[in-house]
Amino acid sequence: MKLSRTLAVAGRVLTQLRRDHRTLAMLLLLPCLLISLLWWMFDAVDPGIFSRLGPAFLAIFPFFVMFLVTSVTTLRERTSGTLERLLAMPMGKLDLVLGYALAFGAVAVVQSLLAVGLSVGLLGLEVVGPLWLLSLVAVVDAVLGTVLGLFVSAFARTEFQAVQFIPAVVVPQLLLCGLLVPRDLLPTVLKVISDVLPLSYAVDAMLHLTRSATTTEVWLDLAVVGGFVVGGLALGAATLRRRTA
Numbered sequence: 001m002k003l004s005r006t007l008a009v010a011g012r013v014l015t016q017l018r019r020d021h022r023t024l025a026m027l028l029l030l031p032c033l034l035i036s037l038l039w040w041m042f043d044a045v046d047p048g049i050f051s052r053l054g055p056a057f058l059a060i061f062p063f064f065v066m067f068l069v070t071s072v073t074t075l076r077e078r079t080s081g082t083l084e085r086l087l088a089m090p091m092g093k094l095d096l097v098l099g100y101a102l103a104f105g106a107v108a109v110v111q112s113l114l115a116v117g118l119s120v121g122l123l124g125l126e127v128v129g130p131l132w133l134l135s136l137v138a139v140v141d142a143v144l145g146t147v148l149g150l151f152v153s154a155f156a157r158t159e160f161q162a163v164q165f166i167p168a169v170v171v172p173q174l175l176l177c178g179l180l181v182p183r184d185l186l187p188t189v190l191k192v193i194s195d196v197l198p199l200s201y202a203v204d205a206m207l208h209l210t211r212s213a214t215t216t217e218v219w220l221d222l223a224v225v226g227g228f229v230v231g232g233l234a235l236g237a238a239t240l241r242r243r244t245a
Helices: 003-019 021-045 047-079 082-087 093-122 131-155 159-176 188-195 198-211 216-239
Strands: none
Touching: 003 021, 003 093, 021 047, 021 093, 047 093, 047 131, 047 159, 047 198, 093 131, 093 216, 131 159, 131 198, 131 216, 159 188, 159 198, 198 216
16 A cells, blocks of 8 residues: 555545536535425424434434445446556555545545534534534544445445445434434344444434533544444455456
8 A cells, every 4th residue: 555546546536526516516515405404394393303313414414425425436437447447557455445535535524514514503503512523523424424335336236236225234324323213222133233333323422412511422432433434444445346247
């Protein structure tokens, strides 16, 4: 692995994203639009609902959008032969995966800062813990979606198959992350499954920051999510294929 190669891949991906205005708008603005829609819905019924559920959605929406776009984009690179050409150069798989992760991670930083700024600054989401730590959790969560998207793209042959991973990988995490039912109240088997899903810890970290000024549990949750990110990068590099059979 060489830093220059990783940065070269990241630069190429960022250049492509800059030219693809529709994808870039989806990455940066869609989470903000979805959060605004939820606030509008909840505000008409009970303004307090957004304060209770907003942190969970602040973790879920960036994760979902980054997973979708990254998995489809990476698969498109492979089916078009771009990965084949890149890997034919003196470049390792880890260089390539880290380059993609770095590029989408940079987008995730902007995306998360926009979503947090909108939620706290305009929509009135109350945060007890440090605002910078809330932003950091949102960024790491979005990077998690990026890494998982890179990983699952290796198992898809078409963009349609990549989208099919959403109900298999994303939806179970949405159902068991504590959004619908507190994780402590889940049946034992579902609680065990929830405990090994990374999104559960991202949502927990967000909820801690809006309920308590103590950050110890937030850092523990963030460390777990970071561990999944590192593991996902390793698996992504191990399963990366040059072309789709």
